[in-house]
Amino acid sequence: MMRLLIVDDSNIIRSRIMRIVLAGTLPGAQIVGLARDGAQAVMMFKAHQPDVVTMDLTMPNMDGVKCIEEIIAINPDVPILVVSALADKATAISALRKGARGFLNKPFTEKQLIAALKEVISNDE
């Protein structure tokens, strides 16, 4: 079973990730939370202890990099996949240094999201 927390300030992106994940390509996938900013994500992470997190970076209240720091402080082993439009190398390296396991640029296809999720999960095994 893979219990997933989706973090993105865009409702349509949260919904799209949820639809792709629940479409059947990832057997046993379950959505435990949909957070619209970093602060809400930290609360949901503490409450639900998900197995995997997808993380946007540019968000109000608390951005994704700060949120990764807070989540990794709670559980350093949780795989976090950054899903962001920010396409520069420095941002990807910064997120990975904070503890993210993978980086997927927006816009993404269904295949790219599934492959990226499988990659961060397999790195955890």
Next chain:
Amino acid sequence: MNNKDINEVELRVFITAVTEYFQALAGEPAQVRSAYLGTDLSVPQSYDYTGLITISGNYRGCVYFSCRQVLLRRLLVCMGENDHSESNLLDAVGEVANTISGNARKHFGATLEISVPVTIHGPTESIRAAVRARPFVITIDWLGQAAIVMIDLERLV
């Protein structure tokens, strides 16, 4: 135009970002109809819905994407989204602007800092206030629907 403004190569970064956005989401790239330096645009061109990103860091200015409602509805359909409420239409136009601007950092780097999108339905003073007199304008066509990307970007260092 002066040496602080973006050049043709940098303009192409945005052109590529917008065409690839629609290709990735819908399998159908946007067609660029024109790209030009706007002149005497006392009121920048816009359609029903606009997503506006403010730029800071080593650059100053803004980027906006503007289109009609029908384009956003088709985009939501391509994303598998059945909820075409006003909030999702505004979300969609903001996400396009955010993605185009964020993707441009592949060329400009992290010192092109981008805000969260401001989304607007209808013409508003905030668009007029945000844009200088001579922005770059890219007009596109996607599935028969027109849209524009406006880039007002000044290099500070």
